Amino acid sequence: MKYNRREFIKTGGIVMLGSLAAPSFLGSCSGSGKIDQAAGIPFALNHFGVSENDLKKVLSAALEKGGDYADLFFEHTFRNSIRLQDGAVNQATSHIDYGMGVRVLAGDQTGYAYIENITLDEMLKAARTAARIATGSTATNTPINLTEKSILQDYYSISTPWDEIAVKEKMPYLQKLNDKIFSLDSRVNKVTASLSDSTSHILFCNSEGLTYYDYRPMVVLGATCIMEENGRIENSGAARSYRMGAEFLTDEVINTIAKQAVDKTAILFRAIMPKGGEMPVVMGAGGSGILLHEAIGHAFEADFNRKNTSIFSDQLGKKICNENINVIDDGTIPFNRGSVNIDDDGVEGQKTYIVKDGVLASYLHDRISAQYYGIPSTGNGRRESFRFMPIPRMRATYMEAGNVTEEEIISTVKKGIYAANFTNGQVQIGAGDFTFFVKDGYLIENGKLTQPIKDINIIGNGPKALADITMVGNNYEMDNGSWNCGKDGQSCPVTCGMPSALVSKLTVGGES
């Protein structure tokens, strides 16, 4: 349930193989560079060195103990990163991950096994391990013919694949980012910057005959900045992340990140730790979506609700907040870090209203929970990699804009906090207590922003906080930082967004 901002300084390094048209292990692939989603299954089968017949054999083995359903998830991922420190791009890291997982369902029970060496024998072995979740002695389901499902909407169609860009072509962007940050403020003392890209080839097929191929790009560019003023040191940072190719790299994005990193660090020198306690909190536009992610998003994930362990388990169809509030979890925003063409259960990406006109409209479903509730899945079945089974996960979670200005919202608060930037948050699904850490913000005194504040945790209870949202601004913003969501030991890329909003009461950390 942790929701940590990716520590890009730790993902360091970089890329590989600059001048190659295709990454190393695509030797068996006929195309070079960009792979069209439509090239699909034949490409993917060839890439993973398996035949349609192999897949059917493995699916049969997976169901030989009487399982109801089985799927196979093949993944080949290339991750590269380059890192700048002390003024020079002097570290590169590359990682190749390759393997497949077999999942067998018997009712809502799951058997899962994965392998890294994709041969028919190994796949059959994994299938028989996963099959043991079912306790029958004979197969009751046999796989039908595999039918290719085309990706109807490609939300991350790219023009320049990362494997077409040489290391030496990427390096100047980090150098520019470094130089820009130093040029903006003489107090800047150290900068680290990193550019990480990844490209995944996914082949999926299941015992219902559905087969698809998905090409998933991702990029994160970020910088941290250390500043010193009169012997005092502060640090902060900024990042942008999208499902995009190398066309992402522009001077504009460099300038945006540089300015944000410097602004966020500089303000800390003027900031104080406020007095703590219960008070109104105005959530600024953008990253405040972390409130939705923690206060309600996780508790709406249908695995918790089918087990009846979420604080929202009995609230479907009930009014839970102001009727002007609409909250969405969306997998269809072009190039968004949280977007999915098709989820890891084989369901198309979609836009799901979780709160509509103040009413809890839908949980976030994967295959198992959708079957439990007898409704179509919302396309939220996601997994970190072939090493994991899919579970309900958020995508891009945001609140629609309201109709007042941010100034009007602030003007109603006599004494409170304005929360601007965040680093991480967490929630207890059943108790409903959630928290988020405010890196910087302001005191609100008599309707105006006054003294900057920093480094405080805010804690609240999900249903109460939602019901306490009394004003929603007209300034909706998506935060395209490098958010990662953790659950059950799996990490997933997500985003969040929000217009400015007033929560009438939350507990703010601080001096007593």
Next chain:
Amino acid sequence: MITQQNKKLAQWAMEYALKNGCQASRINLYAGSNTSFEVRDMKIDRLQQASESGMNILLYVDGRFASYSTNRLDKKELERFIKEGIEATRFLAEDKARTLPDPSRYYKGGMPDLQTYDSKINSIQPDDKLGLAMSTCEEIMGKDERIISAETSYSDGDSASYIIASNGFEGESSTSSFSLVGSVSIKGENEVRPSGYWYDASLFYDSLIKKGIGTKALERTISRLGQTKIKSGKYPMLVDNMNASRLLSPLIDALYGSSIQQNNSFLLNKLNEKVLGSNVSLFDEPHMIKAPGARYFDNEGVATKQMSIFENGILNTYFINTYSANKLNMDPTISSPSIITMKMGDKNQDQLVASVNKGILVTGFNGGNSNSTTGDFSFGVEGFLIENGKIVQPVSEMNITGNLLTLWSNLIEAGNDPRLSSSWRIPSLLFNDVNFSGL
């Protein structure tokens, strides 16, 4: 386990890299496997099994450095991988500080076995593993009418690593792990469904606690019923031995050479100064037998040794690896601590509770963070209000806020009860004057 065949592959990869333009290299080959049986309400919920292996190759080429890893352990693919890696590394900026450790610092072997691997791991039957998850679940089911759900799991696994460096290091290590977890959700007032858990973990199957995990999980969950927040104020804070490490972790992070070199540490320029309370002494004791975290060498192959980290509040060492040492022009120490121990007091948690007039026992953290350059922190907490030496009320939805150096200077007393299943052996800790924000 690392096979002889894969060891040979690593040795071949090293030779291949050196022949093709790389002047120095370190290779880390890893392998591991794990199984888990998860039970929900006396029914198997999830069964998982896997094994994996891969190779991490560090290349030092013409004064430049890069790190490449892959789980494709095929000689032909590795050839291309290494050649292309060397080419790509040449594009980077030169960094003279990137070197292998001085060979004199490597672990040379000859010490007794640290006994971190249980060879029994491959002979435990799946039915026995499932049986443990089931019996733990049985301890919970039907014991209270408010129970919504009981989830338990048994997991085990092993991992092994084989490291070779081109200037003369070869080392191998392996470890096993076993764990049993019980978690419970119960119906509270209104829509609230408190949950809680308990677990044991061990390197050895025979020493894993197999009874009472479910019972304890249920007790802990029921004790949370009726949680409320109390008035903001400065109170003594007792943190239990499951959570005390959370307050140590930012102190340890501030000691890494990478943090020091980047001026990103609130303990910058504090070596040999008294920065914590006189009653705070912390050590790295890497050579304990049968202990999680025990090791003779770090990830660079450098020999580990017993070290004092803080003694009577005085900072005695940073964790300086080869790169940071070169950059900072300091003597290297070790890449990271292995087993952290703390000078203990003579009271267990109950005795510490009894010593508190009015304060809060923290039994769980909920989010929060700290500032790496100033040491300021703010964390969400839950636990219990203590009055007159007795636990009187569960509390939640509160924050603690302050500065880590002030906090650790206000340590009243350390307990005598560290959990030995963790490599950080930190007992219950009692601090004075902590800012709690609530009502």
